[in-house]
Amino acid sequence: MAPSQQFSVQVEVLLRDGIADPQGATIERALPALGLDGVTAVRAGKSFRFDIAASDDADALAQATVVADRLLANPVIEESVVTVRPAGSPA
């Protein structure tokens, strides 16, 4: 089936649990300087946005998952969360 619809994709990539996150830890250590000492579990990651032409939701999700798993995240140390919505719809 020919792609007929545009989808907006967001991919969030974070280090897997158990993998040291020195960026997150460094940010967390800086927070007391703001007077905020109740902020914990800071994790640093990456966010990607792109558009995909696909036949339907499932097709868009399948394509976006390939992008996330094969390029955007390194599965040895990272995990990704893929969100797909029709282009133009509220995020």
Place this chain on the structure above:
Amino acid sequence: MAPHIGVVLFPGTNCEHDAVEALGRLGADADLVWHGSTSLEGYDALVLPGGFAHGDYLRPGAIARFSPVMEAVAAFAAAGGPVVGICNGFQVLTEAGLLPGALQKNRGLRFVCATVAVRVERDDTALTGGVAVGTTLSIPINHFEGNYTCDTETLARLRDEDRVVLRYVDNPNGSIDDIAGVCNEGRNVVGLMPHPERAASALVGSEDGNVLLGALLRTAGAATPAA
């Protein structure tokens, strides 16, 4: 005949001439291979040198692994050809799945540029064949993402299968189990963070890198490398 060694050049690689020079001084016929090449015919060994392939965008090695040459590198490795990845080249090999694990940012988010002591742990890989186990070499490191990591099952397998090739004497970057270099199951693909090509002459502080590069030449089929 001098072994023909290809040094793979990606956009952003910056240690290729050091590698060609160091290998050439040991008697290799070394030349550059552009990352767009799809044939590696005629090469006896390959080196993926250091640098910042494709700007290290996304993750070091993440884009380089899609370069046309990488399919040929994988086929060369699968056929038993010696392949050595140095620093960024090591990162490319892990991203390409030719070596296990990953290189993440150094402990403490520190860029490290220093000459360090590394211990040879195996004498039966493409880069350490014939080098006595326990030999300590003085070789520079120069990286931000050199902190080797892998899951516990992979680490257990690397140990059981004697695939940790080099360890740091004094861990500079947080690498798990002090790992500075590992090899694949076939022992013909080796990745390491230290730069042996930058320790190729006493004039630059150390010639210990020649111990490793000389072993690669032997693996590649050379006669005894010139001193």
